[in-house]
Amino acid sequence: MxxxxxxxxxxxxxxxxxxxxxxxxxxxxxxxxxxxxxxxxxxxxxxxxxxxxxxxxxxxxxxxxxxxxxxxxxxxxxxxxxxxxxxxxxxxxxxxxxxxxxxxxxxxxxxxxxxxxxxxxxxxxxxxxxxxxxxxxxxxxxxxxxxxxxxxxxxxxxxxxxxxxxxxxxxxxxxxxxxxxxxxxxxxxxxxxxxxxxxxxxxxxxxxxxxxxxxxxxxxxxxxxxxxxxxxxxxxxxxxxxxxxxxxxxxxxxxxxxxxxxxxxxxxxxxxxxxxxxxxxxxxxxxxYASAVKEYVDLGLPSGTMWATFNVGAEAPEEYGDYFAWGETEPKTDYSWSTYIWCNGAYSKLTKYCNQSQYWDSTDPMDYKIALDSNDDVARANWGSSWRMPTDAEWTELRNNCTWTWTTQKEVNGYLVTGSNGYSIFLPEAGDWDVIYFKRSGQYWSSSLGSHTQALCMLFTDSYYFDSSCPRYCGLSVRPVYGALVPVTSIEPLKDCDLEPGKTEKYTATVYPDNATDKRVSWGSSDESIAKVSQDGTVTAVSKGKATITAYSADGSKTASCTVTVAVKPQAVNLGLPSGTKWATFNVGASAPEDYGDYFAWGETEPKADYSWETYKWCNGSNTTLTRYCPASKTDFWGGSGSPDGKFLFKYYDYEDDAARVNWGGSWCMPTEAEWKELQDNCTWTWTTQNGVNGRLVTGSNSNSIFLPAAGYRRGTSLYDVGSDGYYWSSYLYTGNPSYSYRIGFYSNRVYGYYSERGDGFPVRPVLPPDK
Known part of the structure; x- marks a missing residue:
């Protein structure tokens, strides 16, 4: 109811x-x-x-x-x-x-x-x-x-x-x-x-x-x-x-x-x-109430950037305001390298904001920064933390998305910059100070570094306006923007690469988030004698070795790196052998036929300082305590768990102990005993000196040849017989005494095959099978 x-x-x-x-x-x-x-x-x-x-x-x-x-x-x-x-x-x-x-x-x-x-x-x-x-x-x-x-x-x-x-x-x-x-x-x-x-x-x-x-x-x-x-x-x-x-x-x-x-x-x-x-x-x-910030204008820009209505040091749009060297926060009377705060008196002696080592003059590591720190931002220093200098990208946005009209406002020449929403700011032709000379034009700093000595700026006269650069010591105007930067949070990892000397690789750094205010990066190399990198991300290989290439965010706070390995790619030479086996032009670790390259204990894939049974990878400290590559019947040489593994070739472990395969990849491998004997029996071995290095020139029936340098060998911490003898490993284990493996040896009047202790350090000359 x-x-x-x-x-x-x-x-x-x-x-x-x-x-x-x-x-x-x-x-x-x-x-x-x-x-x-x-x-x-x-x-x-x-x-x-x-x-x-x-x-x-x-x-x-x-x-x-x-x-x-x-x-x-x-x-x-x-x-x-x-x-x-x-x-x-x-x-x-x-x-x-x-x-x-x-x-x-x-x-x-x-x-x-x-x-x-x-x-x-x-x-x-x-x-x-x-x-x-x-x-x-x-x-x-x-x-x-x-x-x-x-x-x-x-x-x-x-x-x-x-x-x-x-x-x-x-x-x-x-x-x-x-x-x-x-x-x-x-x-x-x-x-x-x-x-x-x-x-x-x-x-x-x-x-x-x-x-x-x-x-x-x-x-x-x-x-x-x-x-x-x-x-x-x-x-x-x-x-x-x-x-x-x-x-x-x-x-x-x-x-x-x-x-x-x-x-x-x-x-x-x-x-x-x-x-x-x-x-x-x-x-x-x-x-x-007290003004927290100066006036600013929304010009309807895609990024939403708000621009101040007048310059730092001014009180009205038509006033020129003060002039500042890039990265300095106070005006002065002398604008020159000798008075510039971020160098030691010359452009070639920079102490901050540098990514080229030849211009760095500080005991601190080079900073690779290409954007101003907040402490060096004149807008922030003079107007407070809500303000900052515009980036070069923000000047470009202003130039491309607004109408620029040359006009006179209260008897001052300059540009009326009008946004898509009808609102505008006025940029007076304030000139600039170079050393102590005042020049007529409009030049406004960005917060972005151009090159080591130049910072990017906006330049205009009554007939043109465009992006430019100016020496960092010059005194230019500053027109601030309002609002915080969107910082870079990460840079996508870079991929490692292998290059031959003289070759190049172009890198592109992906910066996150997508709306970061300054997405530019600065590039650096850990060793320019191995690989150089230009500021567009192009890496040029110089000489053999490894270098770390790093992309730095504009403020230097985030990085992404990769390893560039520079090496001469070996060529495979057809010597007309019955098996069709092809031989490399130089040793593992070398970059030319005359280079000795690296020395390896048999079954190890990295060079080291001490070649002895105490440091050998596949034993427990002696030649009778082997832990890999031991015939089943040779129990008196075995020091591993269980019974001997019965292996005597690298292929049984998928070539993971083959120095040629591990270092060069592909189908490269260490030659077998049979392949060394084939090379010895079917080629002419001539003792000679090539580019000042003694060795054997091995010439096939088709007149093609390879050079084997007399690189000697390593035992313990010493190097022996360099320039007089050559010794090269095969991949074959001596089954009669598994602490030995087959190698080829030579000197000026003899070439012979024999067996040596696996713990010795010999060079490796790789081969390719006929179908590769």
């Missing part, structure tokens, strides 16, 4: 000087599905206070009338919840022949059979959820607010209260507070009000009915207030910023945007307590 119940709501009396009547439109909302009895409540608002200083006074939602009271509107709605239930219902204002009223009846549907106590929340549209167990209602306060002269816009006067089914009188308490302010300039169209602390000003908040407490639960630290008329705020009238009650322990910052696109930041660090039911009145017009 349905009955009509009415509760009476009276509007809150407001101590608000100079309030005017303002009708507020409401928005339609969806009604919850609910069946029960119709119920009418009578609602009023509590009085609210006004604080005379910046610590706050509130109002409640609907209409502020000139009697300093908040009145209900005919379109107002409440959300009502049973105190022990979870489903809410909508109550609508019930007016009789009037559009507004101090006291208002609200009509809605309630389940009075199961519930007798209820909580009410205003406005209906701001209620999100209710927890009966916690007696907590979650509502939301908009971060985008309209500003009405001497009034508060709809749905901002958040309030709450309680009633019972027997006592339908409802007195609403304010759940919001804020600041009341005026403006003394008539060109402000929007205001962004941001806390200097960490708490949220708007968004979700919680009301705890049983504790009569309110707390922020959202993440909106900024409230944007726009003029209700859509044009500009009026001067000399009161406006209100509505926020969730809290303490602004570090004050606030307000960003004021003018009708011509300029932005001005004002700030106070004064602690401000915003209480429910209280609006703090700012002691002076908002725009007259």
């Amino acid at each position: 349905k009955k009509l119940y009415t509760i009476l709501a009276a509007a809150a009396v407001l101590s608000l000087a100079g309030c005017t009547k303002e009708m507020i439109q409401d928005t339609d909302v969806l009604e919850p599905e609910f069946e029960g009895e119709e119920f009418v409540i009578c609602a009023t608002h509590e009085d609210y206070e006004e604080s005379p200083s910046a610590s706050a006074t509130p109002e409640t939602r609907t209409t502020i009338v000139n009697t300093k009271e908040v009145w209900w509107n005919a379109t107002d709605k409440l959300m009502v919840y049973p105190t022990t239930g979870t489903s809410g219902s909508q109550f609508r204002a019930n007016f009789a022949g009037s559009a507004t009223a101090k006291t208002c009846y609200f009509t809605g549907t309630l389940d009075t059979k199961n519930y007798s106590e209820f909580y009410a929340f205003y406005p209906y549209s701001a209620a999100k959820s209710y927890s009966s167990s916690a007696k907590r209602l979650t509502g939301t306060l908009p971060a985008e607010q309209k500003a009405l002269p001497n009034n508060i816009y709809k749905d901002l006067m958040v309030s709450y209260g309680s009633f019972t089914k027997n006592d339908r009188s409802l007195k609403m308490k304010p759940a919001y507070g804020g600041l009341k302010f005026t403006l003394s300039r008539d060109d402000i169209k929007s205001i962004e009000f941001t806390t200097n602390g960490s708490t949220a000003l708007a968004g979700d908040f919680n009301i705890y009915f049983d504790k009569n407490a309110i707390s922020a639960a959202g993440s909106d630290k900024t409230i944007t207030l726009t003029a209700y008329s859509g044009t500009a705020f009026q001067t000399g009238v009161n406006y209100f910023i509505v926020i969730v009650p809290q303490t602004l322990s570090k004050g606030f910052t307000a960003t004021l945007t003018t009708t011509d696109g300029k932005k001005l930041e004002v700030s106070t660090s004064k602690k401000i307590s915003v209480k429910a039911g209280v609006f703090g009145t700012l002691a002076k017009p908002l725009n007259e």
Whole structure:
């Protein structure tokens, strides 16, 4: 059975000087599905206070009338919840022949059979959820607010209260507070009000009915207030910023945007307590608080970069301002290398911002930086941490996305730079200082290094404007941009590569994130005698060896590296042998036929300093304790676990112990005993000297030849017989005594095959099979 119940709501009396009547439109909302009895409540608002200083006074939602009271509107709605239930219902204002009223009846549907106590929340549209167990209602306060002269816009006067089914009188308490302010300039169209602390000003908040407490639960630290008329705020009238009650322990910052696109930041660090039911009145017009930053303009650029309206050292767009050497933060009278802070008196003696070693003159490691540190940024140093010098990319964006018109403004020549949104800045033809001579033109620094001695800049005259560079010591103008850099977080790893001397490889560094402000990189080599790298990422191999190539982020904080191995690729020579086996032109570890290359113990793949049984890889310290490559019958030579492995060729372990295969890859391998004997029997071996190195010239039946240098051998830590004897390993194990392996040997009047201890260090001359 349905009955009509009415509760009476009276509007809150407001101590608000100079309030005017303002009708507020409401928005339609969806009604919850609910069946029960119709119920009418009578609602009023509590009085609210006004604080005379910046610590706050509130109002409640609907209409502020000139009697300093908040009145209900005919379109107002409440959300009502049973105190022990979870489903809410909508109550609508019930007016009789009037559009507004101090006291208002609200009509809605309630389940009075199961519930007798209820909580009410205003406005209906701001209620999100209710927890009966916690007696907590979650509502939301908009971060985008309209500003009405001497009034508060709809749905901002958040309030709450309680009633019972027997006592339908409802007195609403304010759940919001804020600041009341005026403006003394008539060109402000929007205001962004941001806390200097960490708490949220708007968004979700919680009301705890049983504790009569309110707390922020959202993440909106900024409230944007726009003029209700859509044009500009009026001067000399009161406006209100509505926020969730809290303490602004570090004050606030307000960003004021003018009708011509300029932005001005004002700030106070004064602690401000915003209480429910209280609006703090700012002691002076908002725009007259201390300026946190200079004015800046949004030119509608793709990156969103904001540009200052005048130069560092100036106070108006037409003023030239001061002149600065690149990376210096104070003007001076003498602009030259001898006075430049980041060198030792000359361009070839740089102490910071350098990626070319021949110009570095510091005991510290070269920094590879190509962008200014924040401490050396003149805009930041003079205007504060919100400002910085533009990057070269940002000057390019300004040049490519704006209209540049040569003009005269207040008798000063320069360019009016107009963005796609119609807003503009003026760049005066401020000239520059070179040594002590002043020159006419417009030159503006970027924060980007060009070469070791030059930094990138914007250059213009009345007939052209383009990207340029200038010696770092010169005195140029600086036009700042507003906002923090987006830093580089990482550089994608670079891939290693192998190069022959004289060959090149082009590297490209991928920088993250994609929207990093400065995505340029600087390149460096750990050893330029092995591999050089140019600043476009091109690596040039110089000589045999390994070098680390590194890409540095512009500020030097992030890197990515790779190893470049420089080696001459061996050629495979067909000597007309019956088997078709091809022989390499030089030894493993060499880069020319006459180079001795590296020395290897048999079955090891890296050179070392000591060639002895104590250091041999495949034994336990002696020739009778072998751990790999031992015939099954030679148990007296075995020192490994279990029985001898019975292996005598590298192929049985997939060539992982073959010095040729491991170092050269592909199908290269150490020659077998049979292949050495084939070479000995089918070629002419001539003792000779080639490029000052003794050895054997081995010539095949087809007249092709290879040169085997007399490289001697290593035992222990000594090198023997260099220049007189040559010894070269085969891949064959001597099965009669597995501590020996076959090798070829020669000197001036003899070539012979024999066996040597596996722990000795011999050169390796690789071969390729016929089909390779």
